Every structure is written in structure tokens, then in C-alpha cells.
Amino acid sequence: MSADRLGLILLAHGSRDARWREPFDSLAQKVAGRLPDVAVRVSFLKELEPDIYATADDLTRSGVTRITVVPVFLAMGGHSANDFPVMAGRLCAAHPDVKFRWEEVIGSWEEVIGAMAGAIADRADGGDIED
Amino acid sequence: MSADRLGLILLAHGSRDARWREPFDSLAQKVAGRLPDVAVRVSFLKELEPDIYATADDLTRSGVTRITVVPVFLAMGGHSANDFPVMAGRLCAAHPDVKFRWEEVIGSWEEVIGAMAGAIADRADGGDIED
Numbered sequence: 500m501s502a503d504r505l506g507l508i509l510l511a512h513g514s515r516d517a518r519w520r521e522p523f524d525s526l527a528q529k530v531a532g533r534l535p536d537v538a539v540r541v542s543f544l545k546e547l548e549p550d551i552y553a554t555a556d557d558l559t560r561s562g563v564t565r566i567t568v569v570p571v572f573l574a575m576g577g578h579s580a581n582d583f584p585v586m587a588g589r590l591c592a593a594h595p596d597v598k599f600r601w602e603e604v605i606g607s608w609e610e611v612i613g614a615m616a617g618a619i620a621d622r623a624d625g626g627d628i629e630d
Numbered sequence: 631m632s633a634d635r636l637g638l639i640l641l642a643h644g645s646r647d648a649r650w651r652e653p654f655d656s657l658a659q660k661v662a663g664r665l666p667d668v669a670v671r672v673s674f675l676k677e678l679e680p681d682i683y684a685t686a687d688d689l690t691r692s693g694v695t696r697i698t699v700v701p702v703f704l705a706m707g708g709h710s711a712n713d714f715p716v717m718a719g720r721l722c723a724a725h726p727d728v729k730f731r732w733e734e735v736i737g738s739w740e741e742v743i744g745a746m747a748g749a750i751a752d753r754a755d756g757g758d759i760e761d
Binding site for chain 1: 638640642643645646647649650651652653654656657660661663664665668698700702703704705706707708711733736737738739741742743744745746747748749750751752753754
């Protein structure tokens with residue numbers, strides 16, 4: 500047990516299409532249901548709000564002392580290689596008393612790739628794809 | 631049982647970063663392992679090859695008569711709303727004897743959102759995120 504309060508930021512790309520955020524909101528709701536003691540938030544790189552800086556401000560104001568960032572991207576690309584380290588540096592400088600941890604992009608997690616493969620294969624086995 | 635031979639195209643966005651494709655190749659390999667009778671291919675919208683038209687040509691030349699397209703995108707955005715119908719029309723016109731089926735973007739599949747939420751929560755429960 501730790502007295503630290505944990506925040507979890509699901510970082511998504513963003514889009515001009517307002518409907519684009521729906522799967523991420525749904526994901527955040529499901530994660531929050533599984534982790535009732537964790538403050539779960541969605542943030543966006545572009546087009547949609549809030550950005551990760553506003554979210555980090557909000558979390559720290561509410562007493563969060565450790566923040567884990569899960570980039571909800573399918574693959575490592577320009578954003579993850581170039582933007583994420585810059586963002587991590589800015590967050591660290593803005594909140595020197597908060598411990599940040601960055602996960603790998605979720606699409607590189609073996610268990611997620613396995614689950615997506617299983618979902619595709621299950622739909623095929625069930626005839627949804629094959630028939 | 632059907633005499634039709636099925637092809638499955640995992641359609642991804644693409645990136646200038648060559649490493650970007652790795653999760654999609656890994657996904658295709660896992661799906662192919664689960665569906666040994668299905669011709670599984672990865673295709674890209676931009677930057678990486680092959681595109682979906684070259685892949686469809688290749689599949690039909692090898693005797694595939696039905697092709698299911700699974701857009702491996704996390705959310706519905708500009709590409710799915712605008713580009714996919716255009717691509718579907720071009721594919722249909724180029725291969726009038728082939729039956730195409732387009733799935734929803736994989737990030738909107740309830741079972742995939744559930745699996746991602748479970749993966750995040752499991753890492754947290756295991757202390758990978760919380761500690």
C-alpha cells in the first residue's frame with residue numbers, strides 16, 4: 500500500500516471527427532471500472548481536448564502524485580519517437596514532485612496483439628468473416 | 631463448406647517509420663496461425679507497401695474469391711469515413727467477380743476494447759503500472 504494517489508492517462512492521437520473519441524472514452528470507462536482507486540483520464544495529441552498538459556495539471560491539483568501514461572496508439576511512429584520524449588520532458592519540468600511513467604504504445608503489447616488476433620479469428624470461426 | 635477461397639486484408643494506416651509496421655505483421659502472423667485456410671495479408675493506406683489494390687490483385691490471381699477487409703484502426707476518423715467507401719468502390723469495380731466485405735474499424739469492436747482495458751488493468755494489478 501502506498502499513500503501516493505495514482506493517475507492514468509490514456510493518450511490518443513485525436514481527430515477532427517468528434518465521433519473519433521468514442522472508443523477511447525469507452526476504454527477509459529472500462530479501465531476505471533477495473534481500477535476504482537485510480538484517476539483515469541483520456542487526453543489527445545491534437546484536434547481534441549484536453550491535451551496531456553491540462554490533464555496532468557488537473558490530476559495533480561486533485562492530489563495525484565504518480566501518473567502513468569499509456570499511449571493508445573497501434574504502432575510506434577513519428578509521434579511516439581519524436582513527440583513523446585518532448586512531452587515527457589515538459590510534464591516533468593512542470594510537475595517536479597510527480598513521478599511519471601510512460602508505457603510502450605498499447606499496440607506493441609503482446610497481450611493486446613494476441614487479443615486482436617483472437618477477435619479476428621473468432622469472428623471468422625463464427626462465420627462473421629468467413630461466410 | 632464452400633469452394634470459395636477466402637482472403638483477409640488487415641488494412642493499416644502506414645507511416646514513414648519502417649518499424650511502424652511491426653505490430654501489424656505480428657498480428658497477421660498470429661491471425662494466419664489461427665486461420666490456416668485463409669490468405670492473410672497486411673496492406674497500407676500510405677507510406678508503406680503494398681496498398682490494398684495491389685494486395686487484392688495478388689489475392690485474386692491466387693484464386694481468392696471472397697475478401698474480408700479488417701481496418702486495423704483504433705477509431706473511426708477521416709480515413710474510415712471518406713477513404714474507405716472510395717476504396718471499396720474501386721476494389722469492387724476492379725474485381726467484379728469477388729465478394730468484398732468490410733468490417734468496422736477494429737478499435738470499435740467491443741471485445742477488443744474489453745481486451746485492451748483488461749490488459750491495462752492487469753498491468754496495474756500486477757504492479758507494472760501502480761508501483
